[in-house]
Amino acid sequence: ISAIGGGMFNGIFNQNTNATIGGGHNNVIWQDSSYSTIAGGEKNDIDTTSPHSAIAGGQNNDIGPNSHHSVITGGENNDIGPDAWHSVIGGGSVNVIETRARATTVSGGLGNTVEDGSWLSTIGGGFENVIGTNSVSSTIGGGWFNSAVRSFATIPGGFANHVAGQVAFAAGRKAHALHDYSFVWSSRDNLAPSFSAHRFHVHAAQGLSVDYAGQRGDGGGERWIVLGGLSDFPGQTISTWTGARLTDGGVWADNSDRNTKENLTPVNPSEILERVASLPVQDWNYKVEGP
Numbered sequence: 001i002s003a004i005g006g007g008m009f010n011g012i013f014n015q016n017t018n019a020t021i022g023g024g025h026n027n028v029i030w031q032d033s034s035y036s037t038i039a040g041g042e043k044n045d046i047d048t049t050s051p052h053s054a055i056a057g058g059q060n061n062d063i064g065p066n067s068h069h070s071v072i073t074g075g076e077n078n079d080i081g082p083d084a085w086h087s088v089i090g091g092g093s094v095n096v097i098e099t100r101a102r103a104t105t106v107s108g109g110l111g112n113t114v115e116d117g118s119w120l121s122t123i124g125g126g127f128e129n130v131i132g133t134n135s136v137s138s139t140i141g142g143g144w145f146n147s148a149v150r151s152f153a154t155i156p157g158g159f160a161n162h163v164a165g166q167v168a169f170a171a172g173r174k175a176h177a178l179h180d181y182s183f184v185w186s187s188r189d190n191l192a193p194s195f196s197a198h199r200f201h202v203h204a205a206q207g208l209s210v211d212y213a214g215q216r217g218d219g220g221g222e223r224w225i226v227l228g229g230l231s232d233f234p235g236q237t238i239s240t241w242t243g244a245r246l247t248d249g250g251v252w253a254d255n256s257d258r259n260t261k262e263n264l265t266p267v268n269p270s271e272i273l274e275r276v277a278s279l280p281v282q283d284w285n286y287k288v289e290g291p
Contacts, residue, residue: 002029005041024057030065041074045239049083058091065100075108092125109142126157138163145172153177161186165194175203206230 002012007023017034024040028046038044041057047065055061058074064082069177072078072285075091081099089095092108102119106112109125117134126142133148140146143157153163154170161170168184170179175186179197185204192203202208207228211221226232226239233239238246244257258264285291 010038027055044072050085061089078106095123112140124157129155150180165197168194172203175201177201204228206232 002016002019004012005022008025009074010020010021010024010027011028012019013031016029016277017057018033019242020037021029021073022039025042027038028062029036029038029046031051032049032051032124033046036046036051037054038046039056041055042059043056044058046053046055047063047064047153048147049066050063050070051068053063053070056073057062058072059076061072061075061078063070063072063080064084066082067080067084067087069085070080070087071199072080072089073091076093078089078092078095080089081098081101082089082125082135083099083163083194084097084101084104086103087097088105088164089097089103090107092110094111095106095109095114098114098116100119101114101121104114104119104121106114106123107125109123109127111128112123112126112185114121114123115130115133117268118131118136120137121135122139123129123131127144129140129143129145130147131138131140132147135148135153136151138148138151138153140148141156143159145160146155146158148155148163150164150166150168152167155163158171159173161172161175163170163177165177165180165182168182170177170184173188174188174191175184176191176193177184179194181198182194182196182201184192184194184201187205188203194201207226209224209226209229209232211224213221213223216222217245225242228237235248243260244253246252247252248277
């Protein structure tokens with residue numbers, strides 16, 4: 001037994017058992033979609049052979065054929081395509097889960113798309129984000145204009161990030177993870193790509209800071225290494241908490257500040273020279289360099 005609670009021009013077609021339309025206008029549950037529900041709204045459809053599915057409301061939302069156990073909670077012009085069973089669109093507008101993108105979720109946002117065959121994938125929201133065809137178990141958390149076109153890709157958010165490598169990660173602004181197992185973070189205005197698989201890439205005009213050990217009052221680490229801190233450490237490619245540094249000229253300079261030393265005692269210069277003269281001196285090369 002099926003039921004329509006009210007509204008106008010709503011319809012439940014034959015061969016449905018226990019289907020329900022609560023109200024609204026021009027809502028339809030098509031054939032062989034038993035135990036499905038449209039709570040209200042306007043021009044929402046649950047197509048054929050999509051039993052146990054639900055549209056909570058909104059306008060022009062559609063669950064396609066053979067997309068059983070799927071849900072659209074509201075919004076407008078959202079679409080779950082054919083054979084995309086166990087999928088969910090949480091709301092928003094013009095969000096699409098395409099054919100065979102099974103067990104997939106678009107939580108909301110505007111104009112987001114999970115393309116054909118990208119099952120078990122997720123878009124959390126945002127604007128015009130795309131998970132490409134057959135990109136299984138990929139995730140875009142939000143942001144604008146992000147795209148993932150390989151399986152197991154991750155973009156947490158940001159702007160215009162792109163993943164084309166499998167099991168790869170891109171975040172920030174215009175980060176492009178083009179290689180498998182690559183990680184790219186960028187703050188650049190222009191495209192910032194990966195250059196190798198299995199590599200962690202950071203594109204940042206002010207370099208990379210690693211803070212460790214205890215924590216200072218300002219939140220930084222008591223020990224730290226900075227790579228490429230152009231404004232804080234001009235002329236230095238690598239800077240460290242010890243005072244040792246690699247200059248932009250390629251010279252490694254150890255810390256020689258007297259204020260960082262203690263137990264200073266005089267030495268006998270002649271004794272030092274005798275020790276130096278007794279040192280064995282040989283030519284050599286590193287094993288990895290060859291003779």
